[in-house]
Structures are given as structure tokens and as C-alpha cells.
Amino acid sequence: xxxxRMYDSFTTIQLRAESSNLSYWEAYGDGTVTxxxxxxxxxxxxxGTAINDFFNSWQELAQNPEGYAQRTALIKNAEYxxxxxxxxxTSLNDERTEILRGSQTLADEVNTITSQIADLxxxxxxxxxxxxxxxxxxxxxxxxxxILKVTTFEDNMGRYTVLVSGTPLVDGGRTYExxxxxxxxxxxxxxxxxxxxxxxxxxNFVSGGELKANLDLRDTKIAGFINKLxxxxxxxxxxxxxxHETGYGLDGSTGNQFxxxxxxxxxxxxxxxxxxxxxxxxxxxxxxLVNFEKRYRIDYxxxxxxxxxxxxxxxxxxxxxxQESTDGxxxxxxxxxxxxxxxxxxxxxRTLEFQGIRIQINGTQAALLSASTEQFDIKFNNNAAxxxxxxxxxxxxxxxxxxxxxxxxxxxxxxxxxxxxxxxxTVTLTAGxxxxxxxxxxxxxxxxxxVAGSDITxxxxxxxxxxxxxxxxxxxxxxxxxxxxxxxxxxxxxNADSIIPENGFDTSDLEVKAGTVIIDSSxxxxxxxxxxxxxxxxxxxxxxxxxxxxxxxxLEDAMESADGxxxxxxxxxxxxxxxxxxxxxxxxxxxxxxxxxxxxxHSTTTADGIFGFSSNSVIAAASDS
Numbered sequence: 001x002x003x004x005r006m007y008d009s010f011t012t013i014q015l016r017a018e019s020s021n022l023s024y025w026e027a028y029g030d031g032t033v034t035x036x037x038x039x040x041x042x043x044x045x046x047x048g049t050a051i052n053d054f055f056n057s058w059q060e061l062a063q064n065p066e067g068y069a070q071r072t073a074l075i076k077n078a079e080y081x082x083x084x085x086x087x088x089x090t091s092l093n094d095e096r097t098e099i100l101r102g103s104q105t106l107a108d109e110v111n112t113i114t115s116q117i118a119d120l121x122x123x124x125x126x127x128x129x130x131x132x133x134x135x136x137x138x139x140x141x142x143x144x145x146x147i148l149k150v151t152t153f154e155d156n157m158g159r160y161t162v163l164v165s166g167t168p169l170v171d172g173g174r175t176y177e178x179x180x181x182x183x184x185x186x187x188x189x190x191x192x193x194x195x196x197x198x199x200x201x202x203x204n205f206v207s208g209g210e211l212k213a214n215l216d217l218r219d220t221k222i223a224g225f226i227n228k229l230x231x232x233x234x235x236x237x238x239x240x241x242x243x244h245e246t247g248y249g250l251d252g253s254t255g256n257q258f259x260x261x262x263x264x265x266x267x268x269x270x271x272x273x274x275x276x277x278x279x280x281x282x283x284x285x286x287x288x289l290v291n292f293e294k295r296y297r298i299d300y301x302x303x304x305x306x307x308x309x310x311x312x313x314x315x316x317x318x319x320x321x322x323q324e325s326t327d328g329x330x331x332x333x334x335x336x337x338x339x340x341x342x343x344x345x346x347x348x349x350r351t352l353e354f355q356g357i358r359i360q361i362n363g364t365q366a367a368l369l370s371a372s373t374e375q376f377d378i379k380f381n382n383n384a385a386x387x388x389x390x391x392x393x394x395x396x397x398x399x400x401x402x403x404x405x406x407x408x409x410x411x412x413x414x415x416x417x418x419x420x421x422x423x424x425x426t427v428t429l430t431a432g433x434x435x436x437x438x439x440x441x442x443x444x445x446x447x448x449x450x451v452a453g454s455d456i457t458x459x460x461x462x463x464x465x466x467x468x469x470x471x472x473x474x475x476x477x478x479x480x481x482x483x484x485x486x487x488x489x490x491x492x493x494x495n496a497d498s499i500i501p502e503n504g505f506d507t508s509d510l511e512v513k514a515g516t517v518i519i520d521s522s523x524x525x526x527x528x529x530x531x532x533x534x535x536x537x538x539x540x541x542x543x544x545x546x547x548x549x550x551x552x553x554x555l556e557d558a559m560e561s562a563d564g565x566x567x568x569x570x571x572x573x574x575x576x577x578x579x580x581x582x583x584x585x586x587x588x589x590x591x592x593x594x595x596x597x598x599x600x601x602h603s604t605t606t607a608d609g610i611f612g613f614s615s616n617s618v619i620a621a622a623s624d625s
Contacts (some may be wrong), residue, residue: 082259146210275425
């Protein structure tokens with residue numbers, strides 16, 4: 001009885017193709033699940049909750065800028081966010097490493113399979129009727145197709161040639177080894193050893209199976225996640241630092257970075273490092289225009305072309321082009337209208353400014369022309385997420401305000417600058433704008449300079465919002481806060497004189513918060529007229545501690561209570577840091593048709609240094625000052 005082998009080549013080809021596709025999607029799906037687990041909020045690498053907690057901490061601090069607990073919580077949440085981002089980066093990078101190892105293992109399996117196919121080719125050629133050997137060989141090809149998509153054809157001796165888009169893995173009895181490696185850009189490459197001087201790169205022709213899934217996962221999907229994570233880390237660190245450095249901490253310090261500075265924001269490579277030009281500086285000029293997910297390619301030539309613009313120095317032109325990409329594979333030319341080229345004369349250097357970035361390329365015109373063409377690749381730090389860390393450790397240095405008048409106190413010469421010490425010596429503080437820490441240091445310095453033998457420590461506690469004065473000298477010291485010659489008592493929050501023995505101390509009776517003013521009997525009076533100066537009365541602001549907005553309200557109340565008949569408006573503008581007094585009716589009451597006068601310069605007015613008016617306010621009806 002004759003045994004025949006039933007074989008349909010068309011059906012076999014279709015089945016192998018579908019098998020390769022199925023293997024691809026199964027491997028890709030498994031890899032996607034792994035990535036989802038990395039960003040799962042239940043894992044130690046999820047970042048969503050950490051981001052929300054971090055920005056919520058800023059909101060909570062905005063509600064209580066002086067809150068020590070809120071400042072501490074902000075730093076802790078920032079550290080937590082930075083650690084989560086760093087761990088997510090590490091996990092993604094580890095997964096890329098595992099995929100490379102897995103691909104190398106699969107490449108080894110491919111080489112084992114192709115060796116077996118070549119061996120079977122020889123046996124089948126010498127014994128064409130051995131059907132079980134052909135079945136065995138087809139089974140190996142099936143497995144090979146699950147790893148990477150291949151094509152086969154059979155010669156007249158019954159031997160298979162196995163190809164990956166024209167590159168042989170098996171040719172009769174010969175095999176060509178496949179390898180998986182990474183290039184200088186950390187991109188996975190598949191290469192075949194054809195016995196030539198260099199390996200043949202078939203990466204772009206791997207179109208199915210587990211290896212293609214690994215390639216897409218590692219160098220497209222995961223690389224994309226890492227790129228976005230680095231972009232987020234860079235953008236957030238640089239943006240928050242740019243704002244934070246302009247603000248002031250509770251200790252009066254400014255210029256503090258919140259996040260640690262990234263070691264290198266940019267990296268560049270040069271296609272001709274030994275000739276032509278070289279990238280010397282790379283800087284961000286406008287943070288709002290930068291897209292940290294992009295990378296750039298700058299090149300020049302001497303002939304121009306689409307997307308190039310020329311510099312005109314001397315007789316010979318040099319043409320520049322800038323391209324952008326998010327994956328390093330597909331490049332788009334940046335329109336020349338968005339690129340500024342400054343050649344700085346024949347001697348150079350050249351500067352190109354685009355999308356918020358400025359790149360300087362050193363090299364004379366002659367050097368550039370000698371190279372004829374050159375390419376510079378610019379990309380942002382691809383380890384930014386790994387390096388992300390919080391720099392600030394002291395809660396007092398967190399800048400929760402912009403350093404304006406609402407967080408500083410103004411000492412004005414002759415108005416609120418003096419204190420009597422030991423009932424005998426008047427100490428005067430230098431006029432200027434101070435934080436509460438600055439006030440403490442200034443008071444300590446001036447007392448020790450003016451009072452012989454004195455040795456004190458003046459400190460401000462940001463947690464209690466109170467000043468503490470410690471006497472380090474052998475003799476008692478008295479700060480006469482209640483004396484009529486003392487004019488700065490409302491800055492420090494003491495209701496009674498401080499009589500401090502050796503090694504003793506005294507602490508403020510009242511909290512002194514940022515942007516607050518203490519009103520007491522020394523600074524609560526204003527001479528006021530509601531009939532264009534014909535008659536005057538003294539209006540009194542209720543004693544207490546007020547923000548500047550609250551102070552506007554209590555002044556308005558004091559003015560309206562002068563006779564109870566008229567309505568006025570007093571407002572504080574946080575942008576201009578100025579008070580406005582308006583003679584109008586804002587409460588559906590009675591409007592005053594007369595001019596009103598706030599006599600700031602009169603000797604009976606003691607609140608003159610608080611509201612910032614240097615001359616009397618004469619305000620007509622429906623007008624303001």
C-alpha cells in the first residue's frame with residue numbers, strides 16, 4: 001500500500017501567516033498587561049495618585065501659606081511623587097532589559113531551529129520519500145513562524161530555503177545565525193551573520209511573531225512611555241523651579257530650587273565630530289514653548305532645498321534646516337518662519353532659536369564649508385525621570401508667596417522705627433522692607449549695637465508665628481514696648497514690656513502672621529472730615545491683627561461710623577499693593593455729596609504709616625484716592 005502526503009501549499013502559507021500574527025498579538029498582549037501593572041495605582045510605581053496628592057498639597061498650602069504642617073506635607077508628597085516617577089522609570093527600563101534578554105533567547109531558539117531544518121534538508125534530499133521528516137520539518141517552520149515571520153521555498157531536491165524578506169536563515173544545508181543586540185541609541189537590532197565583514201541588519205524586515213511584538217513593545221510602546229515620563233519630569237521640575245525661585249520662604253530667602261536641577265537638560269551628537277562645527281551651548285529660552293517629548297535634528301549644506309534657510313555671509317551661502325521627531329524615526333521639518341538663524345558674521349558662532357530653545361554651533365564659515373554638510377541631533381535628558389528628586393528640605397524655605405508687600409513689613413524712618421530699652425536708650429531700626437525673620441535679625445543687631453553690654457538673641461518661630469527674645473547677658477534687659485516713645489511695637493506682638501533676666505526669655509503675646517498688621521493705641525487714629533475740612537473728627541480703628549484686606553474693611557467701617565450717615569468704599573489691590581478710598585455709596589445707603597478729607601499728615605493721625613498715603617486725601621463725591 002502506498003502512503004501519500006496530503007499537502008496544500010497555499011493553505012499552509014495562510015496558516016503560517018495567521019500563526020505568526022496570533023503569536024504577535026499574544027506576546028504583545030502579555031507585554032501590555034505588564035505595563036499596565038507598572039502604572040497600576042496599587043503598585044509602588046503608579047504615579048496618578050502621587051501627582052494628585054502633590055498638587056493638592058500646593059492648594060492646601062495656598063489656603064494657609066504659613067502652615068508648617070502644610071509645608072512639611074508638600075515636601076513629603078513631592079518626595080513621594082519623585083520616588084514614584086523614578087521607580088516607574090526603573091521598572092520600564094527593567095522591562096526593556098527583560099525584553100532584550102527574551103529576544104536574545106528567542107534568537108538562540110531560532111538558530112537551533114534553523115540548524116535542525118538544515119539537518120532535515122540534508123536527510124530529505126538523500127531520501128525524498130521520508131514523509132515523517134517533511135512533517136517534522138514543517139513543524140519546525142511553524143514554530144519559527146511563531147517567533148518571526150519567514151517565507152520558504154523548496155528546491156528540486158526537496159530542500160527548504162528559509163528567508164526573512166530576502167535574507168536567508170537557511171539555504172539548503174547552510175544556516176546563518178540570528179542575533180539580537182542594542183545599538184548606541186539603545187534600540188534593539190536583529191542581525192544575521194552572512195559570513196561577510198559585517199552583520200546584515202534585518203530589524204526593519206521583522207514583520208510578525210514574538211520578536212516583532214518584542215520590538216514594538218520595547219522600542220515603541222515602552223520607549224514612548226519613558227519619553228513621556230522624562231518629559232513630564234523635566235517639564236514639572238523646570239516649571240516649578242522657575243516659579244519657586246522668584247518667591248520667598250518664611251525665612252525671607254529667595255532663589256531656592258524646589259526640585260534638584262537636572263544634571264544635563266540636553267544631549268547632542270555630531271555626524272562629523274572631527275570637522276565642520278560643534279554644538280557648544282544648548283539652553284531653554286522660553287519654557288512655555290518647549291515640548292520635552294520632542295527631539296531635534298539640525299543640519300546644514302551648501303545647496304539648500306526644501307525646509308532650508310540660508311545665512312548670507314560672504315560669497316558662499318550656508319543653508320540650515322531644523323527637523324523634529326517624537327520617536328527618532330519619523331522626522332518633520334520645522335517651518336523656517338519658526339526658526340531664527342543668526343550667523344554672527346563669517347567667524348561665527350551660529351545660533352539657531354526655535355520652539356523655545358536656543359542652540360549655539362561653533363565653527364567659522366570656512367570650517368563649515370569644508371565639511372560641506374553636517375548633522376547635529378539634539379534630545380532632552382533621557383534619564384530625567386530617574387534623576388528626579390526634591391532639593392528643598394527646610395519647610396521654611398518653601399516659597400508660598402510671591403514676596404510682595406503682603407509678606408513683608410515696612411519700617412519707615414521717624415514713624416515706626418524705634419523702641420526704648422531699659423527706660424533710657426532709644427534703639428532705631430534701619431528703614432526698609434523686612435520679613436519677620438529679617439525683623440528679628442535687625443532688632444537683635446540694633447539693640448546690641450546701641451546698648452552697651454547687651455547680648456540677646458531674637459528669633460521668629462514660623463510654627464507659632466511669634467517672636468522670642470533671649471537674654472544672654474549677665475544683667476537684666478527691658479524692652480519698653482508700651483512706652484510712648486516706642487513706635488514699632490505693633491510689628492512684634494508684645495502687649496506688655498519685656499523684662500528679661502539673665503538667661504531668660506520673653507515671647508510675643510500675639511501671633512504675627514505674614515501680611516498682617518497689628519493695630520493698637522499707637523497706630524489706630526485718623527483725623528477725618530466729611531464736609532470738605534470744615535469740621536474734623538478722629539476716627540479710631542479697632543485694635544487687633546489684620547490682613548491688608550481686612551484692614552481695608554475696618555477702615556471703611558470706621559469712616560462710616562463717624563456719623564453713621566454716609567457710605568464709603570475702601571479696597572486693597574493685591575496686584576498693585578495699594579489702598580483705594582472711594583467717596584461713594586456701595587451699600588444702598590446715603591451718598592456724601594461733599595468732599596471728604598483723610599488728614600494723614602496731622603499730628604493726631606497715628607495710622608499714617610500703615611495705609612501708604614504720603615499726603616492728605618481730599619476726595620470728591622463719586623471719586624477715589
